[in-house]
Amino acid sequence: MSMNRTQVSQWFAMYEAMLNRLAIRDGPTHIWNFDETVGIPTYNITALEKGETSTALIGLNALGMAPPPMIIHRGKNIGKGWSNGAPYGTLVQVSDKGYINKD
Numbered sequence: 284m285s286m287n288r289t290q291v292s293q294w295f296a297m298y299e300a301m302l303n304r305l306a307i308r309d310g311p312t313h314i315w316n317f318d319e320t321v322g323i324p325t326y327n328i329t330a331l332e333k334g335e336t337s338t339a340l341i342g343l344n345a346l347g348m349a350p351p352p353m354i355i356h357r358g359k360n361i362g363k364g365w366s367n368g369a370p371y372g373t374l375v376q377v378s379d380k381g382y383i384n385k386d
Contacts, residue, residue: 311345318342319383336381357381 286294299308307313320339340353351372356365358377366375378384 312348314345315342316344338382340383355381355383 302308302314305313318341320341336357338355340355341349343349351374352370353374353376354366354369355376355378356362357380359379361375361377366373369375378386
């Protein structure tokens, strides 16, 4: 998808309006970006069955502060040792498909 100058300008105008509405324009600790990686072998925490999907959720605020990552494995219960080798404080969770959901 390519974006043109008008679309980019509109996005930044909406973003600026939201920052002003929430009164966080000058509060970089309140401006966060989170991204998820799905099915990309970026960090091996545990050996899963071939083809299993896990999701990693990583966040960063405008000051460069990051909370511990969250890893979501496919399943009903968290397996023993699923956080072995993960960075300190990593939150390990499960979902039916290994993706982020509303829960």
